[in-house]
Amino acid sequence: MKSVIQMKQLNKVYEDGFQALSDINLEIRKGEIFALLGPNGAGKTTMISVICGIVNPTSGTVTVDGYDIIKDYRASRAIIGLVPQELTTEAFETVWNTVSLSRGLFGKAPNPEYIEKTLKALSLWDKKDNKIMTLSGGMKRRVLIAKALSHEPEVLFLDEPTAGVDVDLRKGMWSLVHELRQTGVTIILTTHYIEEAEEMADRVGVINKGRLIVVEEKNELMKKMGSKTLSVQLPFSMRELPEDLKSKRIDLEADGKVLNYTYDTQSEEDDICDFFDLLKQNGISFKDITTKQSSLEEIFVSLVNK
């Protein structure tokens, strides 16, 4: 598949000497939805900012649709739309004016019909003459999306688009992203929610401490992310695991009161019933059960420590 963004040996060292990006090599494919995951401070926003021209790269090259982001900045920036992480808006301006400004800034002739369509799609039409400061947080986020879409970009960056957004709106954004992809827009998003990456992404990149650790098809990564732990609270303290239960998947916590069973929701072989059968055969009763999805944070830790 054709790549639309190429980063080669990209490094960013901030003025205070902090290295936020280290030797990033990454290609974003045309038309895909790419989720960039990583803990706070990993360098996600920095990477996006470099591509968009807001932060100067220290070394390395980035091209967008074949155009160098520094030498051919006009061509590379013209096709990018950016929804920033922070809710930064022109508080005293109306929704309509701020979205029209964005379109103009990106060199497009005024097109009120298109802006109307965009505002309607984002349920902002009835707020078009409102000052932005009179909008709720979720509406402001949608204004930022409208601004980014105002110039019909081919590549869209969404930096944590669903932070602080309610469930309904989150679902709405997911479908918006899917619709945009239908029209051929490439989407790069960052998020801290696994289910978001799971719902939307074709591919996932994990970044930590400025380094890209993993770039994989989502389905591959989901297998790793799909591991869950089922914990069984025992009514008594077990000193040792019975022979039958000894397996990689099962372990006994130190106090002997909890049995943990690790399984993979994506895998067909794993069957929770087998585990319960084993408990029954060994005459082990239990008070309670809980299950826990391995968190993104844990996956990062395991990835980093690998």
Place this chain on the structure above:
Amino acid sequence: MNFYAVKAIYKFEMARMWRTLGQSIASPVLSTVLYFIVFGSAIGSRIDGIDGISYGAFIVPGLIMLSVLNQSISNASFGIYFPRFTGTIYEVLSAPISFVEILLGYVGAAASKSLVIGTIILLTSGFFVDMEIQHPFWMILFLVLTSVTFSLFGFIIGIWADGFEKLQVIPLLVITPLTFLGGAFYSINMLPPLWQKISLANPVVYLISGFRWSFFEHSDVSLGVSLAMISIFLLLCISAVAWIFKTGYKLKA
């Protein structure tokens, strides 16, 4: 050239001005009227004219310059500082526009606003004194050059400042004294010789002198020198801005 972007920034900035039209115009007009009452009528009536020009008329060019300088600097510095402060500058930085286009938009809007205010003060002055403008073309030229140059200067301050105090400091500490000592209310020929020499180091002297010449053909320094000085200052500001955009100084991390 991304004309749509220039137009978009210009329109956006001008809209901000129309929204605050009342205060943008009221305060310079009010202070001008006060100057006229105090210096023109109360004190001025006791002062003989300067080189045959009535004192009330003599201070008009200086008063206009005083407002135009202050307005240019405050409009332009605020215009660029505010988006830096709120963070909305990200959009300008990520847009496919060159620094020339950013300047045309922001500085053009700030300068236009100063021009409007300068014109309003000129009209207001008409209510207080009789005067004739000898060289309207030159008057407009000086007004435009001054508005543009000092809007550029304001733009630089708006990028340099990292707090609202700093935005105020330069106009208060530098521009106001320079204008007052720049011959807004007197001819520098009225000063003792030593102070006349020192005054020549004050760039505002050249602005007011040239501007006043276009009204009355009365000047402290020759027209050519005035033009040359303002052009030099304009070039200095342009180079500073070019450097700012080249290095991303205070704009890009």
